[in-house]
Amino acid sequence: MTEPRARRTRLSRRALRVWAWVAGGLAFFSPWAALGLSPKPAAQAAQTPKDRPVIIVRRITRRVIVQDVAKPAAPQIRYVSSGSSGGAVAAPPTTTTSGSHP
Amino acid sequence: MDTPRRHAFRSMGTSVSLIADPGSPAQAFERAARTVEAVFAREDLRFSRFRGDSELTRVNAGAGRWTRVSPAFARLLAYSLEAAARSDGLFDPTVLPSLIAAGYDRDFDELIAGARDALHPSEPCGRWSEVELDGDLVRLPAGVGLDFGGIAKGWAVDLAARAAVDDGLRWAIVNAGGDLRIAGAPPRDGFEIAIDDPEAPGHELSRLRVARGALATSSVTARAWGPGLHHLIDPRTGLPADTGILQATVWARTCAEAEILAKRALLSGSSILDRVSSVLVTGDGRVLTNLDLATSEVPA
Numbered sequence: 001m002t003e004p005r006a007r008r009t010r011l012s013r014r015a016l017r018v019w020a021w022v023a024g025g026l027a028f029f030s031p032w033a034a035l036g037l038s039p040k041p042a043a044q045a046a047q048t049p050k051d052r053p054v055i056i057v058r059r060i061t062r063r064v065i066v067q068d069v070a071k072p073a074a075p076q077i078r079y080v081s082s083g084s085s086g087g088a089v090a091a092p093p094t095t096t097t098s099g100s101h102p
Numbered sequence: 103m104d105t106p107r108r109h110a111f112r113s114m115g116t117s118v119s120l121i122a123d124p125g126s127p128a129q130a131f132e133r134a135a136r137t138v139e140a141v142f143a144r145e146d147l148r149f150s151r152f153r154g155d156s157e158l159t160r161v162n163a164g165a166g167r168w169t170r171v172s173p174a175f176a177r178l179l180a181y182s183l184e185a186a187a188r189s190d191g192l193f194d195p196t197v198l199p200s201l202i203a204a205g206y207d208r209d210f211d212e213l214i215a216g217a218r219d220a221l222h223p224s225e226p227c228g229r230w231s232e233v234e235l236d237g238d239l240v241r242l243p244a245g246v247g248l249d250f251g252g253i254a255k256g257w258a259v260d261l262a263a264r265a266a267v268d269d270g271l272r273w274a275i276v277n278a279g280g281d282l283r284i285a286g287a288p289p290r291d292g293f294e295i296a297i298d299d300p301e302a303p304g305h306e307l308s309r310l311r312v313a314r315g316a317l318a319t320s321s322v323t324a325r326a327w328g329p330g331l332h333h334l335i336d337p338r339t340g341l342p343a344d345t346g347i348l349q350a351t352v353w354a355r356t357c358a359e360a361e362i363l364a365k366r367a368l369l370s371g372s373s374i375l376d377r378v379s380s381v382l383v384t385g386d387g388r389v390l391t392n393l394d395l396a397t398s399e400v401p402a
């Protein structure tokens with residue numbers, strides 16, 4: 001007499017449903033994961049601002065004084081800050097200067 | 103300070119804005135805005151090399167023979183030739199053949215739409231000393247073309263800013279693509295002007311507080327259409343400049359002068375810091391300036 005073959009255990013409907021959801025979710029999100037892990041193109045990487053060292057160069061070797069009362073005095077330029085990082089949110093500038101953007 | 107009044111439009115291939123005292127009457131501001139637009143339209147018709155109907159196109163087409171020009175054209179040409187002499191040719195209004203050879207042969211909006219993949223051989227520059235100007239008559243050497251470039255924009259900014267104040271504004275700033283002029287009686291503390299990072303447009307590199315005069319910025323990263331291809335020609339080589347300076351922001355009394363000095367700063371490197379209030383950004387990531395962080399000392 002032969003022994004009755006042991007019956008393979010079948011997953012329950014609930015377990016099958018869980019596996020189906022997990023597999024579907026992985027398939028759905030895998031393109032985003034691949035995109036996130038791939039290196040950024042150089043052009044995009046260059047858009048992030050650098051932390052630039054500011055070097056004050058004291059190279060004023062001569063000073064020309066024009067004795068003409070009709071002309072205004074020396075330019076009133078004052079360096080305010082360097083870099084955009086920092087805790088406090090600065091007030092927006094009045095306007096911006098940049099290299100001839102179209 | 104209350105939010106200033108603003109009016110923006112496009113001209114000379116760039117965005118132009120009028121910024122004015124918030125306390126100015128609305129009528130005066132509207133009048134000034136119309137005036138500023140009219141000034142730019144007039145100067146574009148005079149100095150654009152991309153328009154077949156411009157005075158500059160007519161003068162360039164007449165190279166080799168005497169051509170009659172308007173008094174304003176003669177004034178800007180005289181100013182440009184004098185700037186070329188002062189800078190030993192570092193500023194050169196006759197770089198047009200080199201600029202075209204480098205690929206900047208059409209309006210910039212068209213240029214970036216269709217990329218050029220071949221660089222023509224460079225053309226010789228430095229023929230500004232052969233340009234003849236006699237009153238309202240001009241003669242360019244055969245084969246030479248004028249390109250005022252940014253100086254014409256700076257010139258228009260100066261005219262427009264003064265005209266805006268004449269229209270009844272207490273103070274006005276006219277900013278054309280980053281070249282700006284302050285006119286009138288500004289607030290006691292002046293204005294905070296942000297300098298863009300040349301490698302990250304839209305991000306502030308630093309700020310300057312400016313009470314009068316003009317600022318101009320020249321950059322080799324703006325108006326570039328390929329590796330090493332940009333609109334700033336080095337007259338010594340006839341090729342787009344490659345001096346290790348990415349961007350130069352310069353203060354001067356007028357915007358036209360600031361434009362000339364900013365170009366010179368890009369071409370002569372950090373030696374410009376001997377003479378001119380400026381902020382330079384180098385290709386290796388440094389910022390060089392002669393404006394003192396600690397004492398706010400202003401170089402003369």
